[in-house]
Amino acid sequence: MSTPRILAWVAAAIAVAALLYAPMVLRSYGVYLLALWAVTTIAALGLNLTLGYAGQISLAQGAFVGLGAYFTALTTNAGLPYPLAFLGAGALTFAVGWCLGYPALRVQHHFLAFVTLAFTTLVFLLLRNEQWLTNGIYGINDIRRPTILGVATGRNVSFYYFALVMLALFTFVQWWILRSPWGRAFVALRENPLRAASLGVDVRRYTLMAFAIGSSFGGFAGALYAPLVQFIEPNSFQLTYSLKLLLMVLVGGAGHFMGPFFGAMIDLLLPEWLRFTQGYYLLIYAAMVVVLMIFCPKGIVGGFVILRDRLFKPAPVRRPDQPAGGTAAKPSA
Amino acid sequence: MMHTLRLRALSRRTALGALVAAAGLLALPGLSTGARAADDVFIPNIVELSGAGAVSGTNWRDGIILAVEELNAKGGILGKKLNVPHLDTQSDASIARAQVQKVMDDKPYVILGPVFSGSVLVTMTQAQQNEIPEIVGGEAAAITQKGNPFVFRTSFGQQASMPKIANYIRDGLKAKSVAVLWVNNDFGKGGRDNFMKEMQARDIKVVADVSTESGQVDFAADVVKLKNANADAVFVYTNEEESARFLKEARKQSLKGAMIGETTLLSQKVIELAGDAANGVKGHVGLSADAPVASLNEFGQKFKKRFNYANDHNAIKGYTAIYMIKAVTEKIGKFDSQAFAKALHGMTITPDKEPGILMEATWDQNGDIDRASFLGEVVNGQQKIVEVLPKIGK
Numbered sequence: 100m101s102t103p104r105i106l107a108w109v110a111a112a113i114a115v116a117a118l119l120y121a122p123m124v125l126r127s128y129g130v131y132l133l134a135l136w137a138v139t140t141i142a143a144l145g146l147n148l149t150l151g152y153a154g155q156i157s158l159a160q161g162a163f164v165g166l167g168a169y170f171t172a173l174t175t176n177a178g179l180p181y182p183l184a185f186l187g188a189g190a191l192t193f194a195v196g197w198c199l200g201y202p203a204l205r206v207q208h209h210f211l212a213f214v215t216l217a218f219t220t221l222v223f224l225l226l227r228n229e230q231w232l233t234n235g236i237y238g239i240n241d242i243r244r245p246t247i248l249g250v251a252t253g254r255n256v257s258f259y260y261f262a263l264v265m266l267a268l269f270t271f272v273q274w275w276i277l278r279s280p281w282g283r284a285f286v287a288l289r290e291n292p293l294r295a296a297s298l299g300v301d302v303r304r305y306t307l308m309a310f311a312i313g314s315s316f317g318g319f320a321g322a323l324y325a326p327l328v329q330f331i332e333p334n335s336f337q338l339t340y341s342l343k344l345l346l347m348v349l350v351g352g353a354g355h356f357m358g359p360f361f362g363a364m365i366d367l368l369l370p371e372w373l374r375f376t377q378g379y380y381l382l383i384y385a386a387m388v389v390v391l392m393i394f395c396p397k398g399i400v401g402g403f404v405i406l407r408d409r410l411f412k413p414a415p416v417r418r419p420d421q422p423a424g425g426t427a428a429k430p431s432a
Numbered sequence: 433m434m435h436t437l438r439l440r441a442l443s444r445r446t447a448l449g450a451l452v453a454a455a456g457l458l459a460l461p462g463l464s465t466g467a468r469a470a471d472d473v474f475i476p477n478i479v480e481l482s483g484a485g486a487v488s489g490t491n492w493r494d495g496i497i498l499a500v501e502e503l504n505a506k507g508g509i510l511g512k513k514l515n516v517p518h519l520d521t522q523s524d525a526s527i528a529r530a531q532v533q534k535v536m537d538d539k540p541y542v543i544l545g546p547v548f549s550g551s552v553l554v555t556m557t558q559a560q561q562n563e564i565p566e567i568v569g570g571e572a573a574a575i576t577q578k579g580n581p582f583v584f585r586t587s588f589g590q591q592a593s594m595p596k597i598a599n600y601i602r603d604g605l606k607a608k609s610v611a612v613l614w615v616n617n618d619f620g621k622g623g624r625d626n627f628m629k630e631m632q633a634r635d636i637k638v639v640a641d642v643s644t645e646s647g648q649v650d651f652a653a654d655v656v657k658l659k660n661a662n663a664d665a666v667f668v669y670t671n672e673e674e675s676a677r678f679l680k681e682a683r684k685q686s687l688k689g690a691m692i693g694e695t696t697l698l699s700q701k702v703i704e705l706a707g708d709a710a711n712g713v714k715g716h717v718g719l720s721a722d723a724p725v726a727s728l729n730e731f732g733q734k735f736k737k738r739f740n741y742a743n744d745h746n747a748i749k750g751y752t753a754i755y756m757i758k759a760v761t762e763k764i765g766k767f768d769s770q771a772f773a774k775a776l777h778g779m780t781i782t783p784d785k786e787p788g789i790l791m792e793a794t795w796d797q798n799g800d801i802d803r804a805s806f807l808g809e810v811v812n813g814q815q816k817i818v819e820v821l822p823k824i825g826k
Contacts, residue, residue: 128534135530227616236621237574238525240554255533328526330554334617335526380520381482 102411118263122256130255131327136367137262138323141269143347143359145316148273150345151354152282153309154289155203159215160344162222163192163314165336167321169226172239172331181245181326188322189315196314200307219338226333238332242325252326262323269316276312277356285309289354350388352398361399472515473508473767475757476535477750478555479545479569483523484617484646487672487701488547488746492569493518494739495750496544499788501738503754509761514754516544525551532558540564541767542757547746549575550618556583565773567753569746572622576798582773584756584799586749587695587718590626592800596821597667597694597716598630600807605690605714607664611640613654613678615670620644623669623694639663648674651681658687665690668697672744676705683709690714698808698815699744710810717808719745722815727783727790748790755788756781794823 167188252258287295351362373380395402480489521528528551549572559566573591614624640661693715721732735743780794807819
């Protein structure tokens, strides 16, 4: 095993240990924020799949989180057990995401962004105006936290561990998807749809699939968001939230597996770091993001990749038929 | 081969990233366990300093700053200085909830804010769970109708102010029909629902019911709808900036009918933003630095000197909130959150005993405030008080 690889495994073990140990040293708010980070990361993972790997711009991820959150709050209040509500939220958003994928078959890039933006507005209006169902602008308060396998998640620490397990589960699911033929088909779709089609990739099916799976991640995140925050209202799932999720993916590094983890961390925790600047913290936060995007357009993980290549650049791989000094096979980011 | 390389690269990046992420999470200042200095009184202010509620929130915060500076210069309350940090809710209820969660870790004596009713409704549950009094700027009727013994208002709830407006429309304006323009958020919807109820009780016909958006810029279509309704009076219930934009458009299209509002429409900020278009606006004002009350006028001058702008009612609410805390704490003689909440129910604070309260005020068992209020009018770019309405309990 190579030195960078050993270092990487040690780092991963320390990271997991730190996340497990965090509640011992953090106060209630810190634990709450970590749980929110875990939940938000799941939503950002979904958007990373749709945008980063499959190349479909979506401004609707916040709306899917909202749909998942409302579905969970309404059904658990009506007496449905939480695990069923959780699965239902994922299934609902998978189906809606599949339908939203159809416009993506006809329009691309910023036109697709507009279509998904319209969808976000539609969901907001639905949540706000259908007061008989959603309690309208007043939102739904006092959402109960579930009991999972006999363990009550009422305390922030318990819910944090629950959210962390869910994050690990969805991280594994995404890792599995990406290394499966589906994942390679998504990347092919992003790089060159025509060539992907010529190689036998069903463009229509995989585009819809990318939307549906990404959206269902949003729905599952919503199903965790509702009991975590214990209050949901239509305003929380407006376009701003979708843009925030998009920002997380871009800042973290779209198309990089770890991108959403960093993006969510920056978005949720940077304002906390900057709190000492009083009224200027939003201004400084925005400026830092702009600077980051100028100097590191591929996001934080993109920056790590450049750093890694400088420190541990792999030796050029020479094919037997290639003359010495030829171009090296570069691992894709 | 390439696939293997890619997976190796993926795992390295994944792990390295995870490490940095975890380290970053744990290195957060203010999130780790640790004791706060015990030689002051911790009274955090959670309020809208950015987003749609920034105008109201900034006034509320500056009113608090003024009162805290005055009190700390005199030695604080019961010999302890006040430590009042200001935390921004970004006008988002879920962030407000997170901020309250954060300050609860430091065991506050009392919590101040928020001003937006939706945020109040969310945070007051946490205040109740932690048995910490919350002094709020929200006006939605629902706030004090949930049996929460730890929530206290600094201004009238809509259930108290709307009957006063309704009486004015019936008796003062003698209007037979009215049109309503409201902002579709928790503040506007609550006000609109209460207003409709009061109109129905007085047999005044509502001929138009126009919903608008928070942050709306163009009111042309809404004014056309109101013109077509041809009502005797138009009741406007939106936030500050939207109110000003609406008044400008109404003036542009020469909308007829008396323009009636509740506190916000006659506020200093709306008058500044709307300019001449605000002239002729009438309505009920819960609090005003221009009222014929010497203590309110003095406050207005002090505020302008300190912050270089004219305050609105939210600044008075913030200022009096601090003096409420002083009066109650001095009465109970200790910093006990539960005793504070118990003492404030049914308590009357008068300016002769506590000048900072500015006007005599009483809190009932629900945490609602009773205080004199005013009927006002905007004349030549100035708010003019035409009548003082006594306390409801008198």
